[in-house]
Amino acid sequence: xxPEYHGSTEIAETxxxxxxxxxxxxxxxxxxxxxxxxxxxxxxxxxxxxxxxxGIHWNEGKIRVFGPRRARSPxxxxxxPSVRNLETQLGLGDIFDSGIxxxxxxGFHCGHLARAFxxxxxVAWPPPDALPxxxxxxxxxxxxxxxxxxxEERRARHFAxxxxxxxxxxxxxxxxxxxxxxxxxxxxxxxxxxxxxxxxRKIDDMGIDIYDPNTEFVGPDELLPWEWVNEDGFHGTPEYxxxxxESLLSRGALRP
Amino acid sequence: MxxxxxxxxxxxxxxxxxxxxxAGIFGMSGLWKSGWTLPxxxxxxxxxxxxxxxxxxxxxxxxxxxxxCEPGPDGMAPETARNFNYGVFSARTGNIYTARLFLHWVRLxxxxxxxxxxxxWHEAGDGGPGRFRPALFPTIEPDGFEDADEARAAIAGAAxxxxxxxxxxxxxxxxxxxxxxxxxxxxxxxxxxxxxTIAGEFDxxxxxxxxxGYPAIRADLxxxxxxxRDLNPQLRIxxxxxxxPLTATASGHHVLPATTYSKxxxxxxxxxxxxxxxxxxxxxxxxxxAGTPARGAFFAPNLRSVEMPGVSLVMSHFxxxxxxxxPAGKRKRDRPADTGDIExxxxxxxxxxxxxxxxxxNET
Numbered sequence: 001x002x003p004e005y006h007g008s009t010e011i012a013e014t015x016x017x018x019x020x021x022x023x024x025x026x027x028x029x030x031x032x033x034x035x036x037x038x039x040x041x042x043x044x045x046x047x048x049x050x051x052x053x054x055g056i057h058w059n060e061g062k063i064r065v066f067g068p069r070r071a072r073s074p075x076x077x078x079x080x081p082s083v084r085n086l087e088t089q090l091g092l093g094d095i096f097d098s099g100i101x102x103x104x105x106x107g108f109h110c111g112h113l114a115r116a117f118x119x120x121x122x123v124a125w126p127p128p129d130a131l132p133x134x135x136x137x138x139x140x141x142x143x144x145x146x147x148x149x150x151x152e153e154r155r156a157r158h159f160a161x162x163x164x165x166x167x168x169x170x171x172x173x174x175x176x177x178x179x180x181x182x183x184x185x186x187x188x189x190x191x192x193x194x195x196x197x198x199x200x201r202k203i204d205d206m207g208i209d210i211y212d213p214n215t216e217f218v219g220p221d222e223l224l225p226w227e228w229v230n231e232d233g234f235h236g237t238p239e240y241x242x243x244x245x246e247s248l249l250s251r252g253a254l255r256p
Numbered sequence: 257m258x259x260x261x262x263x264x265x266x267x268x269x270x271x272x273x274x275x276x277x278x279a280g281i282f283g284m285s286g287l288w289k290s291g292w293t294l295p296x297x298x299x300x301x302x303x304x305x306x307x308x309x310x311x312x313x314x315x316x317x318x319x320x321x322x323x324x325c326e327p328g329p330d331g332m333a334p335e336t337a338r339n340f341n342y343g344v345f346s347a348r349t350g351n352i353y354t355a356r357l358f359l360h361w362v363r364l365x366x367x368x369x370x371x372x373x374x375x376x377w378h379e380a381g382d383g384g385p386g387r388f389r390p391a392l393f394p395t396i397e398p399d400g401f402e403d404a405d406e407a408r409a410a411i412a413g414a415a416x417x418x419x420x421x422x423x424x425x426x427x428x429x430x431x432x433x434x435x436x437x438x439x440x441x442x443x444x445x446x447x448x449x450x451x452x453t454i455a456g457e458f459d460x461x462x463x464x465x466x467x468x469g470y471p472a473i474r475a476d477l478x479x480x481x482x483x484x485r486d487l488n489p490q491l492r493i494x495x496x497x498x499x500x501p502l503t504a505t506a507s508g509h510h511v512l513p514a515t516t517y518s519k520x521x522x523x524x525x526x527x528x529x530x531x532x533x534x535x536x537x538x539x540x541x542x543x544x545x546a547g548t549p550a551r552g553a554f555f556a557p558n559l560r561s562v563e564m565p566g567v568s569l570v571m572s573h574f575x576x577x578x579x580x581x582x583p584a585g586k587r588k589r590d591r592p593a594d595t596g597d598i599e600x601x602x603x604x605x606x607x608x609x610x611x612x613x614x615x616x617x618n619e620t
Contacts, residue, residue, distance in 0.1 A: 119330035125406050133409065140326060140417075141409045144402050149336050150329055185597060 023090060023100070024049040026254050029165075030105030031055045033176045033235060037103060040241030046254065049086060053078040055109025063157040065164040071097055074161055094168070099256050101170040103248060107158040107199050108176045114191040117142070117150060123187050124194035130186045139187075144198075151198045159202065166208050172253040173203050177240065178214040180223045181233025211251065213244045281549045282569070288539050288577035292492055294426055296584035297321045301346040301425035303361075303418075305353050305433025307498035307541065307562065309344055314571040322346070323425055326417035341396050346425075347417035348410075350393035350448055353433035355476035355525075356468060357446040360392075362480040364411070365419040366487060371412035375440060376404045377456040391440075391447050394455035422487045431541070432522040433498045435468045436506060436514075450506070465506050467517075473525045481529070481536065492535045495526035499545035501560050519546070539577070541570050 026041065028034040029051045041048035057078040064075040071093040073083050086095045096102070117124075122142040127133060142150075165171045175196060182189055204210050218224060228240040236244070248254060268274040269286050276284060301323045302312045315322040328342030341348050352358050363369045375391040379400060387400035388407040393414070394400070401407040422428065438450045441464045452458030468476070477495075484491055497519055505514035519542060530538040545554050545566050552559070554566025 116330040120327045122329050125409055134412075138416075138420075141406075141413050142329065143397060143406055143410060145397050145399055146329070146340055149340065150332055153333055153336055154331070 021089065022047060023098070025100070027051065027086075027095070027100050027102045028105075029102055031058050031109045031176075033105040033108075033174075034103070036177075036236035036238065036241030037105070037174070037245060038241070039238035040243070040245035043238065043242040044245050044249065046245065046249075051076065051079050051082050051086070055111065058106065058109050058158070059112045059154075061154070061157045063161050065160050068164070068167060070094075074164060076161075096165050096168040099169055101254050101256055102165055102172070103253060104162065104165065104171060104173045105176060106162060106173065107155050107203065108196055110176075110192045110195045110199070113151075113154060113195050114188055116154075117147075117195065118187060118191045122191070124191055128186050128190040131190075147194060147198055148202075151195060151202065155199060155202075159206065162203060162208055163206055166206070170253070170256060172209040172211055172248060172251070173200075174244065174248070175200060175210070175212045175214060177229060177234070177236040178218075178223050179229045179234050179236075180226060181229075183223060209251075209253065211244075211248065211253065213240075213247060216247060217243065276549050281544075281551075281553070284549070284573075285576070287544065287573045290494075290537060290577050290579050291534075292427070292537070293579045293582050295582040296580050298426040298580060298582075299323050299424055301325075301421040301428045302431075303345045303347075303349060303352050303358070303429075304431030304496075305498040305500065306351050307433070307500050308351075308429070308431035310562075310567045310571070311429055311431065311496075311574075312343075312345060314567070314574070318575065323421050325420040325424070326414060339398050341393075346421040348393075348396060348414045349418060350396050351433070352430075353448070354435065354437040354446060354468065355432065355473045355480070355522075356437055356439070356466070357392075357448060358430065359476040359480045360446050361415070361418055362422075362483050364415040365422060366483045368483070371408045371415060373443075374408065374411050375443075375445065376407045377451070378404075379455070389455045391445075391451070391456060393448050395449075400455075419487065422484050422491065425488065425491060427492045427494055428484065429494045429496065429539075431496050431498050432526060433500070434502065435473065435518040435521050436502070437466055437468070439464050439466055467507050468521070470521050470524055473521060474528070477525060477529060481533070485535070492537070494537050494539055495530065496539040497522045497526060497542040499542045499562060499566075503560070539574060544570050544573060 025047045026049075028037050028041070028048050032052060032054055034050050034052045038048050038050050038052075053076070060077055062075075062077045066072045066074065073087060073093070073095045076083060083095060087093060090098050090100075092098055120140060121138050122140045123131060123136075124147050125141045125143055127136070127139070127141060131139060162171065162173065178193075182192075200210055200212065214222070214224060217228070224236070224240070228237050229235065230237055245254075263270075279285070299321045300315050302308055302315065312322060323346045324343060325346050326342065326348045328337035328340060332342070334343070337343050341350055344350075349361055352361060360369065364371065364374075377389045377391055377394060378386055379389060380386045385403070388402070388404050389400040390396070390407045390411050392411060396410065396414075401410060438447045439445065440447070441462050447456075447463070449455070450458065451463050466472075481493060484493070499519075501515040502511055502518060505511045507514045507517075509517075523542060526538045529536045544550065545562055550566070554563050554569070555561065556563055
């Protein structure tokens with residue numbers, strides 16, 4: 001069912017061009033992991049629009065949301081032109097007023113986060129089995145409270161954006177692929193997992209639907225097999241994306 | 257018979273009139289001159305009472321080599337890091353007020369005490385599992401720990417970092433604060449705070465008050481110094497006494513004479529140890545702030561907190577007395593071994609993401 005647009009006044013004021021390309025069925029917003037979802041949507045005949053920028057930009061945290069009554073799209077780093085184009089296509093000042101459901105890969109992109117967290121030797125508690133608790137050398141164990149405070153600080157704007165979107169339309173946040181790249185760097189991977197889990201928990205606590213394809217596909221602690229991961233070792237393949245979208249469809253995530 | 261006396265040839269600084277009364281608090285000089293010639297990158301470790309935090313900050317502000325053996329995560333906001341007591345002392349021990357507690361930390365660091373044996377206080381939650389606080393430093397994290405294992409891991413981590421600071425330091429600066437403290441009657445382990453004040457529950461049958469006298473203070477400090485010199489035979493120790501008065505006394509006396517007793521006993525021990533050992537020295541923080549020349553001017557209206565002008569004056573005398581003339585050895589702190597690999601991997605991932613972003617621009 002295609003979304004309907006309300007506020008014909010808004011459309012008129014912005015000079016809506018509803019004779020342009022068909023409106024998307026879903027907005028894919030976030031980091032580079034949404035590309036696999038876009039490919040997955042294509043495979044299922046679902047029209048999707050990506051608002052995508054690399055994790056390095058998301059990590060800058062230069063996100064600004066405006067009051068909901070201002071009907072103005074949030075400011076997102078490196079996505080200005082894409083957002084403006086979509087505003088024009090939809091005839092809206094705020095793309096999230098469209099009612100189009102959103103699948104977001106926002107708040108994770110934990111590589112840089114884990115690098116910063118572990119730069120002084122910190123490992124999130126409880127540590128991985130490969131690291132002895134009793135004699136861990138120069139390792140600094142970081143409590144769960146410390147990890148929580150670190151995440152809260154570094155992801156405050158991301159969380160604000162997600163709350164904003166949730167207030168306007170159906171939102172599902174999807175966890176990134178638990179890819180096998182960097183598997184031997186067990187401290188780094190451990191911190192990535194701990195940070196990811198903390199972020200996911202906080203998003204869940206906000207009442208936002210969160211979907212973890214990794215747990216569904218391979219189990220709670222397993223890495224994805226290489227056949228579902230691109231050569232880069234980080235990103236899901238189109239097949240991975242198609243399976244994730246299939247799951248999202250069955251969960252009703254793509255319903256307006 | 258000569259008209260000269262042992263005082264005839266003394267320098268002006270030996271006389272109160274010239275050195276203090278006529279100089280005034282801001283004109284005094286030569287209050288302390290370190291007997292050690294240190295390298296320019298001499299490593300300093302700092303611990304002690306709340307006043308000791310000023311020393312840490314001053315060393316950092318002067319870009320001296322202050323040892324932070326238990327830093328917070330990279331990029332954490334300074335305020336958050338301080339809430340978790342990172343960057344306050346050279347390891348995350350929290351305040352160490354008494355000689356007894358200091359010895360306990362030294363013994364923990366050297367392996368004579370075990371983290372697993374340390375007392376953990378449980379705070380009941382509202383229907384949940386509650387939080388856990390180590391009695392050694394109950395407020396080291398704002399909300400305590402999720403379970404006892406995590407709490408003990410924090411103790412062990414601080415002890416390892418304390419040991420590293422002892423091994424790596426050229427000068428270990430310890431600020432003595434109190435003679436009064438509380439012990440567990442069964443284990444004789446000292447508490448950082450009286451149970452029941454900020455955390456824990458007071459049990460009159462289990463918790464015993466101790467107001468250490470000169471002999472006990474000296475014995476504890478000598479024992480600590482011996483263990484520390486085993487870990488680092490070249491270590492120098494600089495004692496100072498905090499000028500901050502007691503918040504409260506459990507001695508049964510008025511808090512003013514109780515404070516004077518505490519500070520006097522600590523000052524006497526510190527001075528005697530400095531006189532007895534070449535590797536120990538004493539720096540007169542207490543005299544500068546609490547001595548009569550200052551006329552109490554550096555205390556806040558509560559007559560306890562030391563205002564920043566007083567801290568600045570103390571540190572100016574400290575740095576004036578330091579001798580850092582020896583050539584620096586250009587020390588460097590090691591980062592985790594896999595740092596290079598991780599940086600390379602992230603750079604590759606960023607490049608991939610950037611290229612995809614450019615391609616996405618084409619599509620739109």
